[in-house]
Amino acid sequence: MIKNNKVEEIRKILLKTLDNEGFVQELLEKYAGNEDLILKMIEESFSELLEEANPYKWTPVSPNVFLTDPYYLGKNPETGIGVCETLHEQLFNDFCELHGPDSEYNEAILTGGIGWGKSFFMEISLLWQLYLLSCLKHPQKYFELASNTKITVMIISITEKQGKKNMFSGVKEALKIIPYFKENFQYDDKRAADSLLFPNNIELMSATSSHSSTIGLNIYAAALDEANFFKKVSNSKRAQDAGEIFDEALVLYQSVRRRLDARFLKKGHKPGIFYIGSSKVYPNDFTSERINKAMELEKEKGKKQCFVMDYNLWKVNRERYSKDEFRVEIGGLNRRSRILDEWDRDIVGEVIHVPMDFYDKFQSDIDNAIRDIAGIGIYTVQPFIGNKEYIGKMFQSGTEMGLERIFSVDVATLSPKPEYMALEHLLNVPVRKPGHIRYVGVDIGLKKDRFGIAVGYIDGMEQVERTYLDAATQTMKVYKEKMPKCVIELLLSIKKEEEFGEVELGRVRYLIFQMIKNGYRIRLASMDGFQSADFLQILKRNNIEAVYISMDKTTEPYETFRTALYEERIASVYHPLLELELNELERDYVKGKIDHNVRGCLLGDTKIKLLNGKHVPISELVGQENVELYGCNENGVIVPTVAKKIWETKKVKEYLEITLDNGEVVKCTVEHPFMMRDGSYKRADELVENDSLMPFGDICVVSSVDKIFLDEEIPVYDIEVPLTSNFGLSAGIFVHNSKDLSDAVGQIIYHMHINPMYNETPLMPVAIHDGSSVSSRESLEDTLENFNKWVQKG
Numbered sequence: 001m002i003k004n005n006k007v008e009e010i011r012k013i014l015l016k017t018l019d020n021e022g023f024v025q026e027l028l029e030k031y032a033g034n035e036d037l038i039l040k041m042i043e044e045s046f047s048e049l050l051e052e053a054n055p056y057k058w059t060p061v062s063p064n065v066f067l068t069d070p071y072y073l074g075k076n077p078e079t080g081i082g083v084c085e086t087l088h089e090q091l092f093n094d095f096c097e098l099h100g101p102d103s104e105y106n107e108a109i110l111t112g113g114i115g116w117g118k119s120f121f122m123e124i125s126l127l128w129q130l131y132l133l134s135c136l137k138h139p140q141k142y143f144e145l146a147s148n149t150k151i152t153v154m155i156i157s158i159t160e161k162q163g164k165k166n167m168f169s170g171v172k173e174a175l176k177i178i179p180y181f182k183e184n185f186q187y188d189d190k191r192a193a194d195s196l197l198f199p200n201n202i203e204l205m206s207a208t209s210s211h212s213s214t215i216g217l218n219i220y221a222a223a224l225d226e227a228n229f230f231k232k233v234s235n236s237k238r239a240q241d242a243g244e245i246f247d248e249a250l251v252l253y254q255s256v257r258r259r260l261d262a263r264f265l266k267k268g269h270k271p272g273i274f275y276i277g278s279s280k281v282y283p284n285d286f287t288s289e290r291i292n293k294a295m296e297l298e299k300e301k302g303k304k305q306c307f308v309m310d311y312n313l314w315k316v317n318r319e320r321y322s323k324d325e326f327r328v329e330i331g332g333l334n335r336r337s338r339i340l341d342e343w344d345r346d347i348v349g350e351v352i353h354v355p356m357d358f359y360d361k362f363q364s365d366i367d368n369a370i371r372d373i374a375g376i377g378i379y380t381v382q383p384f385i386g387n388k389e390y391i392g393k394m395f396q397s398g399t400e401m402g403l404e405r406i407f408s409v410d411v412a413t414l415s416p417k418p419e420y421m422a423l424e425h426l427l428n429v430p431v432r433k434p435g436h437i438r439y440v441g442v443d444i445g446l447k448k449d450r451f452g453i454a455v456g457y458i459d460g461m462e463q464v465e466r467t468y469l470d471a472a473t474q475t476m477k478v479y480k481e482k483m484p485k486c487v488i489e490l491l492l493s494i495k496k497e498e499e500f501g502e503v504e505l506g507r508v509r510y511l512i513f514q515m516i517k518n519g520y521r522i523r524l525a526s527m528d529g530f531q532s533a534d535f536l537q538i539l540k541r542n543n544i545e546a547v548y549i550s551m552d553k554t555t556e557p558y559e560t561f562r563t564a565l566y567e568e569r570i571a572s573v574y575h576p577l578l579e580l581e582l583n584e585l586e587r588d589y590v591k592g593k594i595d596h597n598v599r600g601c602l603l604g605d606t607k608i609k610l611l612n613g614k615h616v617p618i619s620e621l622v623g624q625e626n627v628e629l630y631g632c633n634e635n636g637v638i639v640p641t642v643a644k645k646i647w648e649t650k651k652v653k654e655y656l657e658i659t660l661d662n663g664e665v666v667k668c669t670v671e672h673p674f675m676m677r678d679g680s681y682k683r684a685d686e687l688v689e690n691d692s693l694m695p696f697g698d699i700c701v702v703s704s705v706d707k708i709f710l711d712e713e714i715p716v717y718d719i720e721v722p723l724t725s726n727f728g729l730s731a732g733i734f735v736h737n738s739k740d741l742s743d744a745v746g747q748i749i750y751h752m753h754i755n756p757m758y759n760e761t762p763l764m765p766v767a768i769h770d771g772s773s774v775s776s777r778e779s780l781e782d783t784l785e786n787f788n789k790w791v792q793k794g
Contacts, residue, residue, distance in 0.1 A: 055142045060135045063099040066128060067092060071179050073124060083174045084124060090316050091121055091309075098273070098307045099128055105307045106260070106270065107294070110277040111228075111287040113312035113375030118277040121309070122223045123170045126204070127178070129153055129221035129272040133202050134185035140201070143264050145218060148201065153272070154222040155206045156252060158229060167225055168206040172196060219259040221272025224252060228278040228285040229592075249286040280377040288377060312375035314355050321355035328352050328362060330376060336383070337366050352376070361467075363387075364566045367587075384558065384585040384594050390565050391582045397571035403489060404429060410575055411493045411633075414507035420497075426511075431519040432489065433457065437757040440512060440525040441747030443551070444505075451494035451503050454744035455515065455522070456572075458484040458752050464567055484752045486564060490515075491575035491741055505535050512539070523757060526747045528552075549750070551594075551743045557750035558585070558594045564749055572745075580673060580681045581742040601669030601684075601716050603655060607730035608719070609696075611640055615730040618717045621646045631724030632694055636679060643727065645720040651713035656684045659704045660693070664731035667708075669716055674735055675726050696732045 031038060061072065067084045068074040075082030087095075098105055108125070110118040130153060136142050140149050155167045175181045175196070187196035187204070195205035230249035256274060264271030278287050294306030314321045330350040331337035339362055340351065352374055354362065362369040366386050370376050385391065405427065412424040436457040443452040461482040492511075496503050516522050524545045527536060536546035551557060564570050572578070587594050604619030611628035621627055624646055631641035658666040658674070670685040677692040677699070684705070691702040721727050726735060 055137055056135045057137050058135055060132055062101070063096040063128065066131065067095060067124070072131070073127065073174075073178060081177065083127075083178060087120075087124075088117070088316050090311070091117055094307070094309055095121070095124070095128075099125070104303060104305055105273060106305050107274045107276065107290075108307040108309065109287050109290055109294070110275065110309045111280055111291075111375070112310045112315075114279045114372045116311045116313055116316040116375075118279070118309075119167055119170070119225065122225070122275045122277050123167055123174065125273065125275055126153055126155070126167070126171050126221065126223055127174060127181075130175075130185070130198070130202065130204065131180070132272070133200070133220065134181075134198070136200070138200070143220075145263070149218055150201045150203050151220050152217045153202070153204045154217070154219050154256070155204070155225065156222060156256070157206065157208065157225045159208060167223060168204075171204065217259060218263045219256055219271075220264055221274070222256045222260070223275040223277065224249070224256070226278045227253075227276050228281045228287055230286070247286070253286075253290070280371060280375055283377045285377055310375065313373060315375075318355075321357045324356040325353040326356060326359055326362075328354055328366070328370065328374070330370060331378070337370055337378070339363065339366065350376075365562070384587045385562060385565070385582055387566065388583055390568070391579060393568055394565060394570045394572050395574045395579070397568065398488070398573050401487075401571050403432075403487070403571065403573045405573055406490055407492050410491070410577065411495055413497045414494055414503070414511060415497055416507070426514055426518060432487075433459070434519050434521070436521065437524070438515070438520050438522040439748040439751050440522055441744035441751075442508060442525065442527045443741070443743035443747070444527060450496070451508060452741040452744040453490070453492045453494060453508060453511070454488055454741060454748050455490035455520070456486055456488040456745075456748050456752070458756055459487045459571075460485050461756070462569065464569075483564070483567070483569060484756050486570045486749055486752050488570065488572035488745060488748070491573060491578050491745070493575075493577050493741060509535060509538060512544075513542070516542075524751055524755065526751055528743050528747065547751075549747055551746060555587070555592070555594050557746040560753050561746045561749040564753070570749065575741060576680045578741040578745065583683070584671065584673070585742060601649070601652075601655075601672035601718065602735070603667040603714065603716055606667060606717075609728050609730045618646065618719065619648075619715075621719070622648060622717065627719075629719075629721070630696070630728035631721055631726055632675060632728070633724055636694065638696065638728070639724065641721050641724050641727070643719045643721050647718065648715045649718050651715050653710045653713050655708055655710075655714075655716070657706045657708055658684060658687060658702060659706070660731060661701045661703050662698075662732055666729060666731050666735075668735075670707075672735060696728060698732075700732050 061069070066072045067087065070076040070082060073083040075085040084092075097103065098108055110121060112118075133139050133151065133153075138147075139145075139151055140147050143151075145151070155171075157166065172187075175187065185198055187198050191197050195203050197203050227249045230247075230252070253274075253276070260271040260274060276287060276290060278285075280287065291306070291308055291310075294308070298304050298306070327340040327344075328351065329338050329340055329344075329347055330352065332349060337349075339359075340347065354374065358369065358373055361373060364387060367378055367383065368386075371378050406429055408423060408425050408427055413420055414424060415421070436459070438455055438457050441454045462485055463480045464483045466479050466481060467477065494503055494508065512522060512525065522544055524547075525536075525539050526547045526549050528549055528551045533548075536548060539546040549557065561570075585594060602618055604617060606618045607615040608618055608621060609615055609630055611630070621643075625644075627643040627646060628640060629643060631639055633639050652669055655667055655669055658668065660666070668684050670683065672684045673681040674684060674687060675694040676682055677694055679694070682691065687702050687705050689702055689704060693700045693702065719727050729735060
């Protein structure tokens with residue numbers, strides 16, 4: 001018998017001399033008499049070597065077969081069911097190229113427009129990665145990991161709820177119906193709440209945007225969903241260098257990429273693919289930056305490792321849409337996008353050709369359509385209401401239905417002092433449709449020095465046609481739904497009294513109670529302002545549903561307002577400040593906010609007229625506090641006022657020169673508002689010759705407007721003046737400085753949609769503090785009486 005150490009010796013000699021033709025003869029001579037055992041050991045060793053050379057339980061099928069064979073993702077001819085039964089040819093070809101046997105890709109970027117199938121493509125790609133792992137006999141041994149190591153396929157989303165609802169649930173449901181997985185590689189259904197655990201310690205898990213969610217994991221393949229919508233924070237403590245930007249998507253990308261390469265890129269073996277998917281947002285968003293980096297790397301190394309799928313709806317599925325097209329010019333930082341007519345020739349931007357199926361979408365909201373439908377990133381800040389004419393239609397609808405102002409002035413202090421109350425009061429006019437429930441929206445300024453209040457009601461419902469993308473057929477479908485017709489009857493801007501630092505919340509509450517007393521059935525009030533908790537509690541005690549909503553944390557109210565505006569379902573009483581605010585609303589795609597633009601748009605040499613008689617360039621006033629200057633109130637009266645803040649707002653490479661008939665020239669950016677002689681405001685780029693501006697003294701009109709282009713950026717500045725919201729220039733005119741009413745309007749339109757009430761039910765009893773039950777009207781009388789006592793005390 002050969003001793004154990006001799007058996008091992010034979011094994012080593014055999015393994016070292018596989019390519020030596022005389023190695024068997026050498027063994028037979030050295031260990032004569034043990035020929036049968038030696039031959040048996042040679043046979044076993046060869047079997048072991050063959051085993052090592054082929055780590056697969058079964059050879060993986062090609063990507064083509066994986067997508068088309070009913071045993072995998074193909075459509076079953078008998079049932080008509082299959083995961084990939086509607087996969088478009090372009091995506092089919094991409095899948096086969098990306099995952100082919102000769103592919104060297106380690107990353108795939110799926111971007112462009114919405115609805116072309118990014119998420120679905122990533123789902124079937126993750127199924128492919130799970131399939132490849134399932135074919136291995138010993139995955140951990142193959143990748144030289146410890147035998148008990150868990151190998152993870154990961155889906156990363158902004159929130160855990162989003163991740164599980166979207167791709168994770170899609171993959172999970174597909175696994176239930178695919179015959180191959182059902183028979184060979186099914187997850188443990190008892191442990192499928194937070195992740196899916198497969199044989200051989202393979203796991204599919206959904207993770208959040210937290211960087212720590214990837215720590216310690218052996219990530220074989222991953223999908224980063226909606227990468228362009230992760231946080232990007234300036235001056236974050238989480239940034240690597242102080243004062244730098246914390247890019248959440250980039251940090252996650254680097255973390256996952258390191259784990260893919262460190263754990264699985266060994267001895268010629270490569271990990272799965274890192275899929276990065278997101279619709280485009282702006283030109284230098286995360287996916288755009290990754291594509292640029294990949295192109296640089298390809299140029300440097302001469303090897304293409306990043307597969308890019310940059311599509312929109314009609315590029316993936318052109319035959320589904322009309323052959324007729326219209327042209328769209330893509331705008332830039334200081335140039336708006338537009339639909340081109342046949343005769344347009346002054347074209348400077350990129351032009352795209354769009355199927356006529358999408359014309360209405362582009363006409364109603366061109367910026368969102370360019371981004372979402374055409375799949376082209378637009379600059380980070382864009383006008384929120386692209387079609388400004390609908391703002392005018394909203395006010396015109398109010399005029400046509402006979403809406404009249406119900407408050408004496410547009411801007412008020414709501415002071416209880418007699419001299420103010422004589423001018424600022426509800427008008428004695430009949431209540432329109434007194435049985436209809438009223439909605440109130442209040443926007444509270446950060447320092448409570450400026451409020452906006454809006455009141456409105458629902459004037460019935462109307463059917464509206466909607467379009468949506470049918471994912472199965474990739475075509476636009478139409479459906480109808482009933483939506484409220486909204487009427488805004490009160491718009492009031494509330495400012496502080498000159499001698500006080502802020503507006504008393506009680507005064508706004510008193511106005512609401514006065515309206516109830518006058519017959520307005522107010523049943524829902526909302527507020528945007530963290531100081532509003534007590535205010536809301538008091539309203540609730542008076543049978544008014546009161547809610548807090550942050551217009552800075554959600555864009556949904558403004559989105560709802562814009563939809564209703566474009567569908568011409570809003571009629572409003574006119575207010576010049578609301579008109580200005582709506583015209584200047586902008587969406588910031590980086591911050592995820594809808595707000596007014598920074599109007600600080602005067603060049604540094606623009607002189608400001610101060611109360612002390614001096615004329616000082618605005619750039620020299622930067623950083624100073626309580627600068628005394630001139631403003632113009634809503635009645636056209638020039639008054640002394642104080643600047644709260646003077647600062648540099650941004651840098652520009654073009655500006656306008658507004659030449660006045662007095663010879664003065666005002667230099668500003670295109671969006672800067674000028675106060676007109678009638679008290680309204682007009683953007684600088686909308687001014688024309690002979691426009692009459694609000695003057696210090698004599699009439700002042702515009703002589704000319706010229707656009708100036710620069711080779712390098714220069715700074716521009718602004719002044720914040722809370723009392724008048726405008727300030728006087730040495731040139732002899734007034735310009736606007738600083739959003740109150742639009743937030744309030746956005747609130748009530750939003751609540752009219754999510755909580756529509758317009759019936760004529762009677763006033764309900766309400767409990768007051770002493771435990772008795774009285775009518776709302778009686779409770780209100782008590783409240784008003786208490787408020788009047790408070791006024792008399794001081």
